[in-house]
Amino acid sequence: MAEVQSRGLEALSTAALYTPPNAPLIPETAPYTDDDFENIHTTPLDDGKALAVGSPPPANTDPAPSSRNLDLILNPASTLSPRISPALHHAENDGHMADTFQGFSKARGSHLKASTETDLKTAFLLRHFSEVTGQWMDLFDQTAFFGSYIPVKSISNPLLKNAACAYAAKQLARVNGAKTFAGGLSFQQSRMQLWEGVTKQNWALLAAEYYDGAISLLKESLQWDHSPSGDNSSEEIDKRLYGPRTVEGMVEERKLRRRQFGSAQSTARSDDLLAATAILCEYESLDASKAAWAHHLSGTKSLLDVVEVGMMPLDSPEVPFQKKTPSQARKATFWNFARQDLFAAFVHECRTRLDTEDVSLWRDNGLLLDENDLVVPSNAPESEFSRGNFMREDMIGNALIWLVSKLMNLLCVDETAPVNNQHSLSAKWARLNYEMEVWFNGLPETFMPSAIIPVHPHGTNLTEVWSSIPVCTATVMTWHMAQVLMLVNKPPDVPTRRPTVAERMKSYRNIGQEIAFHSRQILGLCLARPEASVRIHGLQPVFVAGQCLTEMTERKVVVDLLRGIETDLGWATEYRVQQLLQEWGWKNGNGEGVPGQG
Numbered sequence: 001m002a003e004v005q006s007r008g009l010e011a012l013s014t015a016a017l018y019t020p021p022n023a024p025l026i027p028e029t030a031p032y033t034d035d036d037f038e039n040i041h042t043t044p045l046d047d048g049k050a051l052a053v054g055s056p057p058p059a060n061t062d063p064a065p066s067s068r069n070l071d072l073i074l075n076p077a078s079t080l081s082p083r084i085s086p087a088l089h090h091a092e093n094d095g096h097m098a099d100t101f102q103g104f105s106k107a108r109g110s111h112l113k114a115s116t117e118t119d120l121k122t123a124f125l126l127r128h129f130s131e132v133t134g135q136w137m138d139l140f141d142q143t144a145f146f147g148s149y150i151p152v153k154s155i156s157n158p159l160l161k162n163a164a165c166a167y168a169a170k171q172l173a174r175v176n177g178a179k180t181f182a183g184g185l186s187f188q189q190s191r192m193q194l195w196e197g198v199t200k201q202n203w204a205l206l207a208a209e210y211y212d213g214a215i216s217l218l219k220e221s222l223q224w225d226h227s228p229s230g231d232n233s234s235e236e237i238d239k240r241l242y243g244p245r246t247v248e249g250m251v252e253e254r255k256l257r258r259r260q261f262g263s264a265q266s267t268a269r270s271d272d273l274l275a276a277t278a279i280l281c282e283y284e285s286l287d288a289s290k291a292a293w294a295h296h297l298s299g300t301k302s303l304l305d306v307v308e309v310g311m312m313p314l315d316s317p318e319v320p321f322q323k324k325t326p327s328q329a330r331k332a333t334f335w336n337f338a339r340q341d342l343f344a345a346f347v348h349e350c351r352t353r354l355d356t357e358d359v360s361l362w363r364d365n366g367l368l369l370d371e372n373d374l375v376v377p378s379n380a381p382e383s384e385f386s387r388g389n390f391m392r393e394d395m396i397g398n399a400l401i402w403l404v405s406k407l408m409n410l411l412c413v414d415e416t417a418p419v420n421n422q423h424s425l426s427a428k429w430a431r432l433n434y435e436m437e438v439w440f441n442g443l444p445e446t447f448m449p450s451a452i453i454p455v456h457p458h459g460t461n462l463t464e465v466w467s468s469i470p471v472c473t474a475t476v477m478t479w480h481m482a483q484v485l486m487l488v489n490k491p492p493d494v495p496t497r498r499p500t501v502a503e504r505m506k507s508y509r510n511i512g513q514e515i516a517f518h519s520r521q522i523l524g525l526c527l528a529r530p531e532a533s534v535r536i537h538g539l540q541p542v543f544v545a546g547q548c549l550t551e552m553t554e555r556k557v558v559v560d561l562l563r564g565i566e567t568d569l570g571w572a573t574e575y576r577v578q579q580l581l582q583e584w585g586w587k588n589g590n591g592e593g594v595p596g597q598g
Contacts, residue, residue: 121201122165125210126151128179129168132532137282137336139533140401140471142394145332150275157272159217163279166210170283173203174570207283214280221273271329277303278333281340287572297344300337301353326365334365335398342401343540345408356406366395367402374435375399377442393446396439397475403436404482411489426491433486440479447472455527457560458553465524473530474537480518480525481541484548487511487518519545523554526561535564536571543576547583555584 134147154161172179277300284296326334338354345352355361359373368376368391378390391399410428451466467473490511499507522545526538539562546558558580562573581588 122161125165125168126154126161128172129164132180133167133171133282134164136533136536137278138332139474139537140335140339140394140397141332142392142471143328143332145329146275146279146336149329150279153272153275159214159221159276160272160279162210162214162217163276163283166207166214167279167283167286169203169207169210170286171570172201173207174286174566175568177201177203211280211283214276218273218276218280271327271333274300274303274330274333278336281337285340286570294344294348297337297340297353301341304334304337331365335401338398338401338405339537342405342408345405345412346540349412351409351412352405354405356402356409362402365398366391367399368395375403375439375442377438379442379444393444393469393471393475396443396447397471397478399439400475400478400482403432403439404478406432406435407482407485411485426493429486429489429491436479436482436486447476452524457527458556460551460553460557462520462527462554462557463524464528465521466528466530467525470531470534473525473528474534477522477525477534477538477541480521481544483518484515484544487515488548515548519548520554523549523557523561527557532569536569539565539571539573539576543580546576546580555580555586556590 130147130151134150135144137146138144138148150160150164154164281296281300341352341354359369363369368389370376375396376389376391378392378396380390410425410432413425446469447467449465450468451464453464453466455462455464467476522538522541526535526542529535530538542558542561546555546562549555549558559577562577562580565571566573580586
């Protein structure tokens with residue numbers, strides 16, 4: 001199990017680039033459309049077989065396995081149908097629940113036919129995912145794809161069910177089973193909220209079992225059944241998944257796959273597979289080390305590349321191809337990955353995996369940009385709104401994710417480059433600063449705080465800054481963080497004359513005051529105790545504020561905020577606390593340390 005956990009999604013990077021010899025084309029399938037969100041239905045599981053959690057998937061008995069190679073990769077919903085575990089399905093409830101659902105279907109006069117979840121443990125975890133961890137993933141998505149639709153889709157998709165339950169169980173393990181109730185105070189909670197096993201369950205073990213089951217299903221969907229050597233043993237599969245391969249070979253395989261997808265104009269139904277990988281990445285980032293997080297994000301990016309192949313035209317103009325618009329499900333997964341990619345680049349001090357200069361990629365996923373690739377204002381007159389030339393709050397926040405990702409790439413200057421590129425760097429910084437100003441000036445009034453109250457934690461003079469819209473709070477927090485990074489990394493101007501010492505000191509003081517202002521605004525937004533998803537999103541902004549503030553009392557507030565996130569929500573923050581303590585010269589969060597420090 002440990003081996004699977006350490007290498008699980010790394011297989012995506014390799015498998016996504018591999019095309020076996022004579023691989024068949026993916027059959028035409030209908031992509032998910034936005035109508036699916038209004039009329040989701042599921043298919044029955046009539047094979048009667050069960051897949052034990054933590055055990056390998058059943059062997060493939062297809063008489064023609066080679067015809068399903070790539071279909072396994074991009075159409076998991078059509079190939080993975082068994083239930084996840086016999087222990088997660090109680091026969092004594094089948095008759096009653098089936099009758100209930102049948103009555104619902106008849107009352108609606110609909111064609112709905114599905115098996116609903118009747119196991120209390122699984123229902124508890126799916127509901128916890130919907131009400132807690134899934135909502136964390138939906139912070140920048142007002143359609144709430146993960147929290148609302150993944151539990152529905154998991155009825156007929158064991159990969160999604162395993163992934164969602166694994167993430168929910170791991171979060172419970174991180175907080176020792178503590179659970180908040182959605183919907184506020186109530187005289188009586190539902191049974192699946194007050195499940196008696198919540199305090200007795202070994203959540204860490206259960207999370208690992210669900211994760212193992214998800215990785216097994218994911219690995220099966222990424223396997224190919226035809227080996228060039230004719231060997232389909234597990235050793236040969238692992239060799240192909242993890243073995244050394246040349247860059248030239250992977251490039252050629254990707255080119256071949258693109259031509260196959262393009263010539264068939266295939267529109268693969270891969271949204272479920274992408275969503276599952278996004279959930280598993282969140283599972284790992286909950287407490288993963290830097291290396292594990294990086295490997296998993298690389299695997300997800302490779303899978304996104306594979307999916308993009310089916311949407312992109314060929315380089316050859318001779319092949320007619322109309323690029324397809326991503327579904328809402330795919331957009332939700334893309335933006336979830338983009339946020340993880342941004343913060344991973346910040347943590348690892350490297351470039352983002354997504355190409356920020358590929359403007360069409362970001363346009364296709366919902367950004368409204370003008371002819372100069374500037375973000376279209378969303379505070380325009382009513383006439384512009386009536387024509388649809390505006391973005392809602394979630395997409396405005398996503399636009400900033402794109403801009404800050406560009407900043408991460410700008411900061412990753414090639415140390416081997418010639419020194420005479422100072423003018424080019426200054427021009428790029430000025431351009432990005434202008435793009436951020438255009439974005440900020442185009443914000444609607446919904447991004448203004450609803451209340452500001454003075455507070456004095458640890459004797460400070462700070463404020464609580466509260467906004468009624470969570471995504472706006474998270475977005476403004478990200479903007480303050482971006483402003484700090486822009487100021488700290490501003491290239492020196494090329495003066496026409498040598499400035500005096502007084503002029504330099506005045507410039508430094510002004511920059512320091514601006515940095516302190518943005519840092520305190522970040523603390524104020526977090527001190528207002530926004531909802532859980534915003535607090536998690538604020539991890540890196542609060543860390544940046546802690547690097548900039550010098551008052552001991554304010555640094556204590558930073559430590560309290562960071563540790564509060566991990567204590568209350570289970571999201572790992574201690575690695576950032578320890579980094580700050582080392583930078584400050586403190587032995588602990590109380591300010592004890594080297595004399596003269598803090």
